[in-house]
Amino acid sequence: METILSIAGKPGLYKLVSRGKMNLIVEAIDPTHRRMPAFASDRVTSLADIAMYTDAEDIPLWQVLKNLGEKEQSK
Numbered sequence: 865m866e867t868i869l870s871i872a873g874k875p876g877l878y879k880l881v882s883r884g885k886m887n888l889i890v891e892a893i894d895p896t897h898r899r900m901p902a903f904a905s906d907r908v909t910s911l912a913d914i915a916m917y918t919d920a921e922d923i924p925l926w927q928v929l930k931n932l933g934e935k936e937q938s939k
Contacts, residue, residue: 872907
């Protein structure tokens with residue numbers, strides 16, 4: 865989950881490919897597999913850091929998606 869990234873202002877999700885001196889090299893998770901740099905000025909968030917707030921506690925997004933898959937029997 866730490867290698868799947870969301871970049872503010874850019875559609876879709878990205879996979880971390882490499883780290884440069886001043887940037888990250890990311891690859892789009894879509895059929896194009898386009899690679900591009902993500903700079904320090906870009907707001908990059910790892911999917912592992914995203915959570916949903918509930919009445920009782922914060923639940924990590926990966927757990928929400930896993931529970932949804934189990935409920936829908938992975939259809």
